[in-house]
Amino acid sequence: TQLLEQSPQFLSIQEGENLTVYCNSSSVFSSLQWYRQEPGEGPVLLVTVVTGGEVKKLKRLTFQFGDARKDSSLHITAAQPGDTGLYLCAGEARVWTDKLIFGTGTRLQVFP
Amino acid sequence: EAQVTQNPRYLITVTGKKLTVTCSQNMNHEYMSWYRQDPGLGLRQIYYSMNVEVTDKGDVPEGYKVSRKEKRNFPLILESPSPNQTSLYFCASSLEGRSGSYTFGSGTRLTVV
Numbered sequence A: 001t002q003l004l005e006q007s008p009q010f011l012s013i014q015e016g017e018n019l020t021v022y023c024n025s026s027s028v029f030s031s032l033q034w035y036r037q038e039p040g041e042g043p044v045l046l047v048t049v050v051t052g053g054e055v056k057k058l059k060r061l062t063f064q065f066g067d068a069r070k071d072s073s074l075h076i077t078a079a080q081p082g083d084t085g086l087y088l089c090a091g092e093a094r095v096w097t098d099k100l101i102f103g104t105g106t107r108l109q110v111f112p
Numbered sequence B: 001e002a003q004v005t006q007n008p009r010y011l012i013t014v015t016g017k018k019l020t021v022t023c024s025q026n027m028n029h030e031y032m033s034w035y036r037q038d039p040g041l042g043l044r045q046i047y048y049s050m051n052v053e054v055t056d057k058g059d060v061p062e063g064y065k066v067s068r069k070e071k072r073n074f075p076l077i078l079e080s081p082s083p084n085q086t087s088l089y090f091c092a093s094s095l096e097g098r099s100g101s102y103t104f105g106s107g108t109r110l111t112v113v
Helices: none
Strands: A005-007 A010-014 A019-024 A031-037 A044-049 A055-058 A061-065 A071-076 A085-092 A100-102 A106-111 B004-007 B010-013 B019-025 B031-038 B042-051 B054-057 B076-078 B087-094 B102-104 B108-112
Touching: A005 A085, A010 A019, A019 A106, A031 A061, A031 A071, A044 A055, A044 A061, A044 B102, A071 A085, B004 B087, B010 B019, B019 B031, B019 B087, B019 B108
Parallel strands: A010 A106, B010 B108
Antiparallel strands: A005 A019, A019 A071, A031 A044, A031 A085, A055 A061, A061 A071, A085 A100, A085 A106, B004 B019, B019 B076, B031 B042, B031 B087, B042 B054, B087 B102, B087 B108
16 A cells, blocks of 8 residues: 555656646655655655645745645746656654655656 | 765676675764665665664565664675666665655665576
């Protein structure tokens, strides 16, 4: 059973377009992390959201944690080729497990 | 620069030939972990270590060994590699423990023929 489902799995868009990636679960998480993994490299932490309803912005990237802390979204405005990569969400549960649960991933390709 | 260093980056080996993938971190993190990443299966935890001399199995430990004799190093050992261990491996460390935010290494792509 995959506890964190991401959608879409794959996304190919043109430079300048906007996009949203979703991370959904039926379980509650204490916090949600987002990572970006570029080809040939390890995942790099982008942001951690902790409070239900929290919104964090990182330049053109906007992260939101759902009110019930079961889901999160990542919105990219005016995507650039440098945004290309695998986006992973990861949930910290605390109550029912002590390990970080990784999502299934969204592979984004931005064409010039 | 704070980082996790893995070596080698690429490795091709034959079935049954013992190998070690090294991992070192310079952030004084107590928690370290090994993952493998396979298409369609995502990141799966192999082993983790909460501190020196403390290691535990993750979700897919079969065929792997680890050791944690010093805080900075956490090598992954494949005593008798098999083709199903062909994968992309990542070492990671965390200041906050098993559910904290991770710093990952750049990965080791292993092919077992």
